[in-house]
Amino acid sequence: MATFMEDALVEARRARDAGEVPVGCVFVHNDKVIARGGNEVNVHRNATRHAEFICIDATLAYCREKRLPARQVFSEISVVVTVEPCIMCSAALHTLAVKEIIYGCENDRFGGKTVIDVAAVVGQQINITGGVRADEAMSLLKDFYKGENPAAPPVAKKKK
């Protein structure tokens, strides 16, 4: 399943090129990618448009089109994402009860496993594997945040 991380990284780079935080995700069902996406926060002015949510919406559309029961399809989906899902995405994926989550680097600011125990709050356990091609995922993020943001207000700069 980890081989699909390349697809997720492709989506992350695509997001970066569109000026979005470089996180990419694919949903794998029966060894086939049925949904793919990167962050779309800035384009929609909506902070919840994370890569995972793009894929959740795409999966629901896929199920409608193919006339498949969404609940069952989600239970058979492997989520492959370049960065540990945040608390919001992790809560959504636990509630939808996907089969497993495979992620690249950790999200120490608002990771749904690193910062709080989402599984305990939602009351649903999922297999979660981290650290798949973590360095590549992390360097995408680091390069992104290193770039000067001309729109950012001056007070945002932290003293080093």
Added chain:
Amino acid sequence: MDNNGIKDNLRPPAAKKIKTDNFGITAILSDDYKKDITLMQVHSCEVESKQQLQAVIKELALKLPHFQHLKRVHERNVLICPSDDIKDTLEQHLQLHQISENVLKTLCRNVNVIEVPASSAKLRVQYEQMTKYWPCKFHPDKYAESLQNGSNFTVSQRAYHKRMAELLWKLSKDVNDGQNVGICVDPRRPSIVAIAGDGSSHQHCVMWLVDHVARSQRGGAWQTDQQFVKDEPHTKSTLSGLPQIFYDYLKQDAACQDLRLGAELPRREEQQPQPEPVEDIHADNLCKYGPYLCTGYDVYLLREPCLMCSMALVHSRVKRIFFLERSDNGALASKFQLHAVKELNHHYEVFQFTM
């Protein structure tokens, strides 16, 4: 008789109307603000004369710098260290920390194990309880006190919050089949920016609400059959975050005529702060930079949000959340307190309406 009977039958729905007298707004504060204090066991000693104190305190402050939230000395009693820190004997522990021979002897003479408050007092009620155990340091926080005793809102602010609480209840009942409803308000005017009801699957009311707010900023991701209010040309504020069905309801309801509707338009596109806006909590970023996500906005919800929705509101940088009813899977009071997680990069205030 019959007529009276009918009147009586009509009474129950009327009684459902929200009573004005008992309306309250309770701040949901983190456990740090709980009235019950936690205690810890510590080793202390009673020195024989006050003359010994100076040398003892000086050395303890340097080599065992514990108890920043407490006074180190009370009469002739000195706090040495938390009892849990001592692995073998007190003497060995003091030697390990290179306490000088003289002080060590003084400290090991009249040792007591006592209970003292484990953390600092945030509120006066905590402080008053704590000082029964041991003298504490206390820096009163006026704002925290006002949140705790409910004096943080002015009369007119309270009146507006109450109207929103009533509106949630009415919109849910009259427009949305009793489902969850959310209202986003720009508290500066105050003015209703967006309204949303519940959807299917993961499309909870809050997720719709933040997308409707995005619509008011020329964004929005979700496709929907719902009609939204169209703005007049050259308008100074936008109604595009309001679904037509809610807008029409507000317009026909006599009680809502004076409610202000609409959001400030986003300022020049190229000036929009991008992924991570400023973290300067003292500046009002909504005033400074104009609408960006839900920065500076208040959100009113009929039901306490789940974890997904609560985190969506963190990402959206909401200022305050008010809700009416608790939920079994609620992540602000019932199952969890997301706003009490210090690691997060944004924190909103949370209030529950009580009727």
